[in-house]
Amino acid sequence: MRRYVLKRPTRRGSLIDYRAELNEEQYAAVTADRGPLLVIAGAGSGKTRVVTYRVAWLIEQGVDPGRILLVTFTNKAAREMLRRVEALLQMDVRRLWGGTFHHIANRMLREHAERVGYRPNYTIIDAEDSKDLIAACVREAGIDTRARRFPRSEIVRDILSLAANTASSIEEVIERSYPYFESLTFDIALVGQVYEQRKRRENMMDYDDLLLNWKRLLQEHPDIRHHYAQRFQHILVDEYQDTNRLQADIVDLLAEEHRSVMVVGDDAQSIYSWRGADFRNIYEFPERYPEARIYRLEVNYRSTPEVLQLANASIAHNRKQFPKRLRARRRSGPKPALVPARDVYEQAEFVVSRALELREDGIPLNEMAVLYRSHYHSMELQVELLRRGIPYLVRSGVRFFEQAHIKDVLAHLRLVHNPYDELAWMRTLRLVPGIGKRTAERVWDEIHRSSHPLTALTAISRARLIPRRAEAGWERFLMLVEILTRPPVVHSPSAQIGAVLESDYVEYLRLNYTNAEARLEDLRQLAGFAARYASTEAFLNEVALIGTERFSMRDGIHGEDALEEADEDEYLVLSSIHQAKGLEWRVVFLIWMAEGRFPTARAWRDEEALEEERRLFYVATTRAKDELYLCYPRLGRERSRHVILRPSPFIQELDDSLMEEWVISSEEADDLQ
Numbered sequence: 001m002r003r004y005v006l007k008r009p010t011r012r013g014s015l016i017d018y019r020a021e022l023n024e025e026q027y028a029a030v031t032a033d034r035g036p037l038l039v040i041a042g043a044g045s046g047k048t049r050v051v052t053y054r055v056a057w058l059i060e061q062g063v064d065p066g067r068i069l070l071v072t073f074t075n076k077a078a079r080e081m082l083r084r085v086e087a088l089l090q091m092d093v094r095r096l097w098g099g100t101f102h103h104i105a106n107r108m109l110r111e112h113a114e115r116v117g118y119r120p121n122y123t124i125i126d127a128e129d130s131k132d133l134i135a136a137c138v139r140e141a142g143i144d145t146r147a148r149r150f151p152r153s154e155i156v157r158d159i160l161s162l163a164a165n166t167a168s169s170i171e172e173v174i175e176r177s178y179p180y181f182e183s184l185t186f187d188i189a190l191v192g193q194v195y196e197q198r199k200r201r202e203n204m205m206d207y208d209d210l211l212l213n214w215k216r217l218l219q220e221h222p223d224i225r226h227h228y229a230q231r232f233q234h235i236l237v238d239e240y241q242d243t244n245r246l247q248a249d250i251v252d253l254l255a256e257e258h259r260s261v262m263v264v265g266d267d268a269q270s271i272y273s274w275r276g277a278d279f280r281n282i283y284e285f286p287e288r289y290p291e292a293r294i295y296r297l298e299v300n301y302r303s304t305p306e307v308l309q310l311a312n313a314s315i316a317h318n319r320k321q322f323p324k325r326l327r328a329r330r331r332s333g334p335k336p337a338l339v340p341a342r343d344v345y346e347q348a349e350f351v352v353s354r355a356l357e358l359r360e361d362g363i364p365l366n367e368m369a370v371l372y373r374s375h376y377h378s379m380e381l382q383v384e385l386l387r388r389g390i391p392y393l394v395r396s397g398v399r400f401f402e403q404a405h406i407k408d409v410l411a412h413l414r415l416v417h418n419p420y421d422e423l424a425w426m427r428t429l430r431l432v433p434g435i436g437k438r439t440a441e442r443v444w445d446e447i448h449r450s451s452h453p454l455t456a457l458t459a460i461s462r463a464r465l466i467p468r469r470a471e472a473g474w475e476r477f478l479m480l481v482e483i484l485t486r487p488p489v490v491h492s493p494s495a496q497i498g499a500v501l502e503s504d505y506v507e508y509l510r511l512n513y514t515n516a517e518a519r520l521e522d523l524r525q526l527a528g529f530a531a532r533y534a535s536t537e538a539f540l541n542e543v544a545l546i547g548t549e550r551f552s553m554r555d556g557i558h559g560e561d562a563l564e565e566a567d568e569d570e571y572l573v574l575s576s577i578h579q580a581k582g583l584e585w586r587v588v589f590l591i592w593m594a595e596g597r598f599p600t601a602r603a604w605r606d607e608e609a610l611e612e613e614r615r616l617f618y619v620a621t622t623r624a625k626d627e628l629y630l631c632y633p634r635l636g637r638e639r640s641r642h643v644i645l646r647p648s649p650f651i652q653e654l655d656d657s658l659m660e661e662w663v664i665s666s667e668e669a670d671d672l673q
Helices: 025-032 046-058 075-089 103-117 127-140 152-164 168-177 179-201 207-220 221-230 245-255 305-315 346-361 375-388 404-417 422-429 437-449 456-462 468-484 491-499 503-511 516-530 537-546 601-605 608-620
Strands: 037-041 068-071 097-099 234-237 261-265 293-297 337-341 367-371 390-394 572-576 585-590 624-633 635-638 641-644
Touching: 025 046, 025 221, 025 346, 037 046, 046 075, 046 234, 046 261, 068 075, 068 103, 068 179, 075 097, 075 207, 097 103, 097 234, 103 207, 103 221, 127 152, 127 635, 152 179, 152 207, 152 245, 152 503, 221 245, 221 305, 234 245, 245 261, 305 608, 305 624, 337 346, 346 367, 346 375, 346 572, 346 585, 346 624, 367 375, 375 390, 375 516, 375 572, 404 422, 404 468, 404 491, 404 503, 404 516, 404 537, 422 437, 422 641, 437 456, 468 491, 491 516, 491 537, 503 516, 516 635, 585 608, 585 641, 601 608
Parallel strands: 037 261, 037 293, 068 097, 068 234, 234 261, 337 624, 367 572, 367 585, 390 572, 585 624
Antiparallel strands: 635 641
């Protein structure tokens, strides 16, 4: 066999003036000698620029692009970085391996599938396929879900996935994150075993298997590990603070021989532990690589000095961190504003009024964002925005009153208020264990033929329209309806919501949603919101009319009157802080900065959880470029009673000089004329 070597033209000199295009911190990281490198990239410090220029630097130093491995958290990010490298170097770098952990795992496993017991033509199943397969495995395991309530396949999938990505047992995951399923631990583990057997037998891998088998391939086969160690002389990992235990192990195995790995991230922005991300990966990197050099990127190009002073002061309270102090390249601006409001409604009024003022000053609505710790924090604000006709887009999920669990609970109130509401009956009946669509339709036929629909429920029981497997749930449903129609509960929407929360619906949420506790908190806050209404009718009217105060928009809600000259794509952004990571706006309103709300009350039980909450606050503040407003209500509701709220401990621990306190006062429209 004759070998032919392609001779590519030798590059002479450098196309890039690195010293001119990078600041000193960036230049030091980009041009560092090979070896383990930890780059602590503060918010807004040009992290992507460093990774891109590092790749370009290596290639200009003579490293073949095919010997570089670039791992990112989205394939889009990898493509964008490589596109920039090609533009910088004016050359094709497609031989460089770049992509997500899963993308790269698939490339390697296709070449060596037999070594981990698969055929090379294995199928990758997505989340929906995985859910369907788990449902089949529940049946194969002999678990009768009609006789005993069992979590939906999506939840079982999430339990198995969390166990895989955190190197935990199923028992540990259930104890830590799903304690209400403790009695089902054996059955869930059995389903997991059947699921693994089915995938192996049918030559299928889910997303977690790609990583698990990649690690197995490297760990159990030294020859393959050596092959890739020789192939990839330089490994770069972006957003390293978001890696889980499994991903960090894979990186360590790949770098075991040459230890030429650069990880880039910000320990202060590690906020995804609930998704399996392990803060220890970045924090303990110097322990795993004692010879590692640490580079800090602290020059911030995004925010004003005043915003950064507050962010620096806050994160300094964390004990486990790499000390850093962001420095602004921008000119001075206004101090962050601390805005106490009388209650949540005044807080919402302030945000809307101030946003409109800023728009009048020339800042488009889509250059402003309202951030919050939990989705329910946006409830009153969404009502106020709709009332005022302000266009907005919710980045953190479905609009509050359109979420399934909110509509489920409201359906209970609707059927009591109007017993001929077919949609409400069909929705609530389907929540009763053992009642399907056909039974619900038969029950509804009896109800709507009756002149007294609610009393017809007893006759339905006597007529044996309810399947035997649903009888227990049906009896509990009848008890709930009786409670909802009993004075004084029937006149109080808040009390009615509370009654639903004391019913089987809580178990339904836990069996059907991975974020059941967050949904329960939404409903508790909905009960507090409903307490301001004198009757269920007034409350239901308000909620129903919210949906009429808009016209169609591409992604969100658009008001009709408030902004006559608004561009089609101009809308105020509403987002949870988790969803806002990596984004920036000229103006940021951070709402519900109150004790017990942010940080959450449960975070105080665990120092690591509290430090992650503070990192979340740090992420929120560093989204602001020009102006930052820290808002909180002085009066809140807990369990149908008013409570005095103090500012968040994250505010209390800051020096007063870092903020300017605003005092909200009201003046009638007539006074302005």
